[in-house]
Amino acid sequence: MTTLTPRGRTGRNSGGARIGRPSFLWSMPAITFFALFAIVPLGVVAWLSFNSWDAIGSPHWVGTANWSAMFSDPVFLKSFRITALLTALGIVTQTPVSLLIGVWAAGPQRNRAVLSALYFIPLLMSSLAISVVWVSLLNPYFGLPHELHAVFGAGLFNDGFLFSSPTTAIGVLTFVGMWQWTPFHTLIYQGGARAIPDVLYQAAAIDGAGRVRQFFHITLPQLRNTMMTSVVLMLVGGLTTFDTILVLTQGQPGTSTTSAAYYMYTKAFQSFQFGNASVIAVVLAVFTTLLSLIVVRVSGWDRMRSTQEGI
Amino acid sequence: MAVVTSAGGPDEVGGALISAPQPGGHRRRPHTVARPNYLAGAFALIWLAIVLAPVYVLVKGSLQNQAQYTASGPLSVPGRLTTANFALVFQQGFLHFFLNTAIITVAVVAIVVALVPPLAFAIVRNRSALVTVAFRVILLGLAVPIVAVIVPIFYLISKAGFYDTLPAVILPTAAFSIPLSTVVMTGSMRDITTDMYEAMAIDGASSWRIFRSLVLPLSRGGLATVIIFSALNAWNGFLFPLILTQSAGVRVFTLGLYDFTTANAVDAPAVCAAVVLSVVPILVVYLLARRALIRGLMGVGGK
Numbered sequence: 001m002t003t004l005t006p007r008g009r010t011g012r013n014s015g016g017a018r019i020g021r022p023s024f025l026w027s028m029p030a031i032t033f034f035a036l037f038a039i040v041p042l043g044v045v046a047w048l049s050f051n052s053w054d055a056i057g058s059p060h061w062v063g064t065a066n067w068s069a070m071f072s073d074p075v076f077l078k079s080f081r082i083t084a085l086l087t088a089l090g091i092v093t094q095t096p097v098s099l100l101i102g103v104w105a106a107g108p109q110r111n112r113a114v115l116s117a118l119y120f121i122p123l124l125m126s127s128l129a130i131s132v133v134w135v136s137l138l139n140p141y142f143g144l145p146h147e148l149h150a151v152f153g154a155g156l157f158n159d160g161f162l163f164s165s166p167t168t169a170i171g172v173l174t175f176v177g178m179w180q181w182t183p184f185h186t187l188i189y190q191g192g193a194r195a196i197p198d199v200l201y202q203a204a205a206i207d208g209a210g211r212v213r214q215f216f217h218i219t220l221p222q223l224r225n226t227m228m229t230s231v232v233l234m235l236v237g238g239l240t241t242f243d244t245i246l247v248l249t250q251g252q253p254g255t256s257t258t259s260a261a262y263y264m265y266t267k268a269f270q271s272f273q274f275g276n277a278s279v280i281a282v283v284l285a286v287f288t289t290l291l292s293l294i295v296v297r298v299s300g301w302d303r304m305r306s307t308q309e310g311i
Numbered sequence: 312m313a314v315v316t317s318a319g320g321p322d323e324v325g326g327a328l329i330s331a332p333q334p335g336g337h338r339r340r341p342h343t344v345a346r347p348n349y350l351a352g353a354f355a356l357i358w359l360a361i362v363l364a365p366v367y368v369l370v371k372g373s374l375q376n377q378a379q380y381t382a383s384g385p386l387s388v389p390g391r392l393t394t395a396n397f398a399l400v401f402q403q404g405f406l407h408f409f410l411n412t413a414i415i416t417v418a419v420v421a422i423v424v425a426l427v428p429p430l431a432f433a434i435v436r437n438r439s440a441l442v443t444v445a446f447r448v449i450l451l452g453l454a455v456p457i458v459a460v461i462v463p464i465f466y467l468i469s470k471a472g473f474y475d476t477l478p479a480v481i482l483p484t485a486a487f488s489i490p491l492s493t494v495v496m497t498g499s500m501r502d503i504t505t506d507m508y509e510a511m512a513i514d515g516a517s518s519w520r521i522f523r524s525l526v527l528p529l530s531r532g533g534l535a536t537v538i539i540f541s542a543l544n545a546w547n548g549f550l551f552p553l554i555l556t557q558s559a560g561v562r563v564f565t566l567g568l569y570d571f572t573t574a575n576a577v578d579a580p581a582v583c584a585a586v587v588l589s590v591v592p593i594l595v596v597y598l599l600a601r602r603a604l605i606r607g608l609m610g611v612g613g614k
Contacts, residue, residue: 022433022518024441030430030489031445033422037464037486038452044463055469101358104351117601118359121366124593126547128565129586132572133365136372136579137385143579147384179361211348240456243549247569261458268462269554277462285459289451 042285049278059275066275075255076280079263082170086259087238089174090181091231098182098230102189103219116190119183127180131247134176138162166256169249173257176244181237185230192226193219228294236291239284260284372583373397380580396584400571404559405588408567412546415481415563419545420538422485423492427537428530430489431496432522436508446497452490457483461554468555479555480563484548488541495540499533500526539600546593564589 049066051059070076105116122130137143140161162168200218209217242261245251251258251266258266260280268277368385374392383390434446464483465474473479503526511521527534549565556562562570568585575581 021436021512022429022522024433024437024439026429026433026437026518027442027445030426030493031448033426034449034452034486034489037483038455038460039448041460041463041467042455044466045460048463048466053466055465059466097358100351101355104348104355107348115355115359119362120597122362124543124597125586125590126549126565128547128549128569129589132568132582133369133586135572135576136582137365137368139579142381142384142577144385147386179365182358183362236454236456240458242458247572261456264458264462268465274462274466281459281462284456288454288456288459291454293451 045278045281045285048274049282051275051278053274054272055274062275066279070276070279073276075258075263076260078255079258079260079280080283082255082257083239083241083259083261086170086173086177086241086257087235089170090177090238091234093174093178094182094185094234095227095231097178098185099189099223099227101182102186103193103215103223105186105190106193119186121183122180123183125180127243128247130176130180131244134172134179135248138172163249164253166253169253169257173241173244173248176248177238177241180244181234185234188230188233189223189226192223196222232291232294236288239288239291369583369586372580373587375580377578377580385579396580397588399578399581400585400588403567403571404562405564405567405571405585407559408562408564409588411477411561412564414477415484415548416542416545418477418481419485419488420542422481423488423537423541424534426485427489427492427496428527428534429522431493431500431530432518432526434493434497435500436518446493449490449493452487453494455487457487457550461550464551465554474555475557475561477561480548480551480561481545483551483555484545485541488544492537492541495536496530496533499530499536503529535600539596542596543593 048059050061050063052062052066053059101119105119125133138145140146145162162172196219200222201214204214204218240261241259242265245257245259245262246265249257251262255263261284264277264280264284267273267280364386371389372380372385373396374394375389376391376393376395379390430445430449433442468474468479468483473482507525507529508521511525516524547565548563549569552563552566553569556566568589571585572582
């Protein structure tokens, strides 16, 4: 008996199973710290949405006044439509490009390392730097629209004044979003495509399936989960796009690029109506939390036990 | 799990792992070896051009004077080059902004490195329900958007008297680096086999000793990824500094860039120079630790 449980610490388990396992306390510092800055604020923002606060005095309770004010505010409702539009455009434009390049980059081409390294440049830049670059590049007087006047002046692009028509302004935001995020999603697809077993392709080749059929009958179905993850990340990212709009369009022309996140920023830090801003924040947080639940499910990040754990 | 096992970075791909296809040596995707996908390759090249065009304008523009840039357009081939733009950028106090950003980055990395490995160790080796709940909360945090909490964070930081100080930026930035860092660290700690833990436990090692002499050394790769990822986050962070600081003394680089652009919108070359300066440090890190960086970015995608 004593040889089986040499340390004799626990009655139930053998010594080896319990000794050396960290206690719950090991997780406490990180959890506390994280909760303080991410979970507590979610509670505070819900509370603030029922208060009036202008950043100077103390918040005072106003009941549901902020909520009814915001839901009868046409800009608020429009800002969510614009957010949905920008998010949808982001998904529709970024997915095909990153899927194709990702699958291609997972193959065995020569020079791929060099190409991949260059693709990642946008990932290294802050979204602020990216926006600043594009704002300068798309300047109607000394940017690309001026240099390539034959293209931009042809009527399709509002004579090169891209930021002054709603359609082209949304187009610019979508394009810059593509420029910024395609490399990231390409990486995701590249990782996913590389995990597809070769046997599937070999079997299909033996059966005489061409490249296109292989793509639609093997690659796409195998990338289902990858695609789900990528799309949900685009959704969460799209819902909260802020810096790009701040630098590129400031929500203009009119309010036609005022997304929910940007509207919240102006409500809070330009009009100092923190109660109203909190309403927008709560709605955004609810949307993204629902989406995050999906992401956790789909990606399998919540699977606590690795197969190596044994039990 | 997915993060660390996902077959390395693209550099590895082009290098030893799946080096250039040997004729006859059908190790991977024989169908692609037989027939290169020209269409996809051409498409990839077009996108590469779209990616690189602004980078070219950026570097070239930063070395041109304003008159030249305006006269010849962004895409033109440069004539005479100048470093005056960089001098102008430095005159605007960017050296100081650099320093602030560096302090914030180091502090954020220090907090993340101190907090995340013990948490990941507990998640991997402690099976109590409490830890499971904690892990789920952290995972949920992956998608708590910073935008949704800036108002309350502004409120809390103001109440705590941290407004317009460096800690005001450091603390929330570090907190928001925790979720993904935890995913990466638990991934690499799960790759340590149970046998190793058991062997040390049978020898009577305490959790602290197991952590120090088994877990930490074997999860170095994950730790490198976490460091790079949180450093990149802190370096490129904009929203927290925008909301939580005000005075020039604590201004960070991104915020300086924003102000600079607002004030010098017409001076495109100077803006280019400021952007180039902001990217150079990351580029250096990228060259030194490419694999860890790519892994960190890839990690977000899960499987």
